[in-house]
Amino acid sequence: MLVGVHQDAERCVRAVQSKDARFDGWFFTAVLTTRIYCRPSCPVAPPKVENMRFYPSAAAAQQAGFRACKRCRPDASPGSPQWNHRADSVAKAMRLIADGVVDREGVPGLAARLGYSVRQVERQLLAELGAGPLALARAQRAQTARLLIETTGLPMADVALAAGFASVRAFNETVRAVFAMSPTELRMRRSTPSAAPGVLSLRLPFRAPLCPDNLFGHLAATAVPGVEEWRDGAYRRTMRTPHGHAVVSLRPEPDHVACRLALTDLRDLSIAIARCRRMLDLDADPVAVDEQLAADPLLKPLVDKDPGRRVPGTVDAAEFAVRAVLGQQVSTAAARTHAARVVLAAGTPVEDHGLTHLFPTPEQLAALDPAVLAMPQSRKTAFMALVHALASGALDLGVGADWDKARADLLALPGFGPWTVEVIAMRALGDPDAFIPGDLGVRLAARTLGLPDTPGALTQRARAWRPWRAYAVQHLWATGDHAVNRLPA
Known part of the structure; x- marks a missing residue:
């Protein structure tokens, strides 16, 4: 690193x-x-x-x-890999700023979420990033403003509001200071505006190489009907945002991911982009990951065959945790069926070319009648314990969550074992070192490659893969013949 x-x-x-x-x-x-x-x-x-x-x-x-x-x-440019792969307070602060916390709650709100004083947060960010939280949020607002100016025909006053500026004057001054051009001059460089109001076409950059197979394959194969789908070579889904909701379409291209966003409120643009980037792990450093894993001679052929594998994430950690419970000890198809029933029973209806619902919030799920859950009682108990912990705030899986505490809190819930906890840590919390040595697919792959296949022995061997064991899991899973490992036809 x-x-x-x-x-x-x-x-x-x-x-x-x-x-x-x-x-x-x-x-x-x-x-x-x-x-x-x-x-x-x-x-x-x-x-x-x-x-x-x-x-x-x-x-x-x-x-x-x-x-x-x-x-x-x-x-x-792609964001620093540090912020999604580190668990310290500066990394948490950067994830929270990207998720719009400073714009919504101010620096005191950011500090409260981190458990520090405002002065401590400012000092830590200045020491490592050379800028405090207000300056970092201002830079994010400037980037959002540029995107809106160059890709839409919105009036400048609406752009200023959508980008999070307190006034048109502050908007004008920031754009001139950052880009050495007026907003009007920037607009002269814009691409053709989207035909539909509120729809934006963007290019999401990443560090090469990127292997899209398991990344988009996993999202497509596990897509919840009504919430997600694979259509015309792109992954589409609905997502809840602070001021409304969004529908996003993501298509892998050789040097970027093509992103098409339909937002009910343009103030959510930068937040939606940040969540899509986390879901696709676009700010990863594939060179560092691949060099570390390829040092193991038994993993090297896998890395050489498919460099740049990413860990598929999520746009909503609470949603993924719920889906992890619904998918315990059942097939991918059965997990999708269970999730679809939950969505129909408690989700918020929307309508966008085949997508029909937002995934339910923990509060909506906590009010759900457990009788609609067609699953064993033990899993119903785990499901309800999880959604109540999320709804009450007793369990924090957000972008600023403490990974160790989240693991401990999850393990304390009924029906949660190491497999479920580590899958959530890997894909919802974004811990690059999450590891599931007891997973059947991991053990089968390990045995085929000549690696130890018992959890204890494999964990011992995997110490050399740290801090990238989650990426090693993706390579091991990819040895199997499963739809999650390939792009849909």
Whole structure:
């Protein structure tokens, strides 16, 4: 991992001079003579070394008085892998900021969620990112504004509101400061506006390589009817957002993921994008992951065959936890059937070309009559215990959750064993080191490859795979002939 890479000037210079896209999002290069900042892979000729300065975040570069490059658009580079793969307070803060907490609740709300004082949060973020929470949220608002200006025909006043600015004046000043262009000048560069109001077409960048097979295959094979579907080469789903709901379509392309978003409220744009990126694990560092796993000679052929495997996640951790319980000890098809019944019984109706519902909230599920759950009593008990814990706030699985505490709280619920807890940790919490050595598919793959196939022995062997054991699980699962391992035809 490249924590603090901006402090290694020699390494940063090499990355800039070679235009190495693997470092995009890890650091930003500011040029003293032009007063602009770029991503390392910027196509413009590299500046002289003595004119380079390196920053850990776009917000830090902006705060130092540098403007975003018009060529490489550093504000649109993949996010740092650290924030989704670390469990410390700074990483939690960054995930919460990306999810719009500062815009909705202010810095005091962010601090309260982290269990720190405002001063402590500001000090930690300044020390590592060179910018405080307000500056980081401002940078996110600027990126949202640029997307809306360039991809819609919305009036500027509506763009300002949707991007989270308190006033049109603040919007104008921020756009000029960050992009060295007025909002009107930015709009002159826009693509053709979407035909339908509230529908946006975006490109979600990622670090290459990316193996889409298990990523989209898993989402498509486990899709809950009415909530998700695979249609015309794209994964589509509904999702609940702070100000309404959204319908998203995601299609894998060679150098990006094509994203089409229909939002009931444009204020949710940046939040919806952040959730889609987490679901697709687009901010992962595949080079670091693959190098670590390929060091094991028995895993190396798998990594070499399909580099860039991602861990499929979720747009809603509570939803995934519920689905994990519904899927205990049943087939993929049966799990989809159980989830579809729950959606019809408690979900919020919507209508969008075959998608009919939002997945129920924990509060809606807590009010559900257990009689509609066609499953053994032990699983009904686990289901109701989970939804009541989520609805009451006793269990936190959100983007700012403490992973260790969440595991302990889940294990304390009836009907929750290591398999269910680790699957939730892997796909809902986003822990890259979650591991399920007792999973049947993992054990069968281990036996086929010549790895130990008992949970204890496999856990011992897997120590060398840390902190990327969740990615190793994806490679092991991919040895089986299952629909989750391939893109639908």
